[in-house]
Amino acid sequence: MTVSPHPAHHVGPLVTARLVLRRVRSGDVAAVTRLWTDPLVRQHLGGPVIESVVRIRQRRIVGAPGFHAVVRAEDGVLVGLVTVEDGARNGETEVSYQFLPEHWGQGYAREAVDAVVARVLxxxxxxxxxxQEANHPSRRLLEAVGFEHAESFVEWDARQVLYRRRA
Structure with a gap:
């Protein structure tokens, strides 16, 4: 993944009503590794990441621009990760996200994604x-924060849906 300089990458932490989004720290690596290896989290992302790739990612993620650790403001617990990648798809900035299952359904992903996207825009x-087309919770989240369906296609042996949000 190539993450290039973008205003969203260089501004300090982003604070919402309940969350702080900041660069990944060494203390976050265990939780982020869970995101990469948890079968539920990775169900619509091609499955758990293999061990050798996890080790490479672990060395590269701490402090890396474009990766936003999402922590609860009240207690500092990492609940997820939002990633910003410039030029990822036809030159456009792409936002992706993963949240630990025990934090699903509490609005954290919606709050974090909305804040990051607003900053990117x-x-x-x-x-x-x-x-993936089958990932209905993710599709609802994207639509709730203002993304619109742009196109559908098959990639990685699954139906995919590309969403776009304009400034």
């Missing part, structure tokens, strides 16, 4: 997000 005309 301060410096980009649009942002895209991709999910």
């Amino acid at each position: 301060e410096g980009a005309p649009s942002v895209v997000a991709l999910t």
Whole structure:
């Protein structure tokens, strides 16, 4: 993954009503590793990441621009990860996200994704997000924060839906 300089990558922590989004720290690596290896989290993302790739990612994620650790403001518990990748799809900025299952259904993902996308749109005309057609919770989240269906296609042996939100 190539993450290039973007205003969303260099501004300090992003604070919402309940969350703080900041760069990944070494203390976050165990929770982030769970995101990469949890079968429920990875159900619509091609399955758990293999061990050798996890080790490479663990060395690269701490402090990396474009990766936003999502922690609860009240207690600092990491609940998820939102990633911003410039030029990922046809030159557009792409936002992706993963949240630990025990934090699903509490609105954290919606709050975090909405905040990150709003920041990205301060410096980009649009942002895209991709999910599997079968991932109905993710599709509802994207639509709830203002993304619109842009196209559908088959990739990685599954029906995919590309969403776009414009500034």
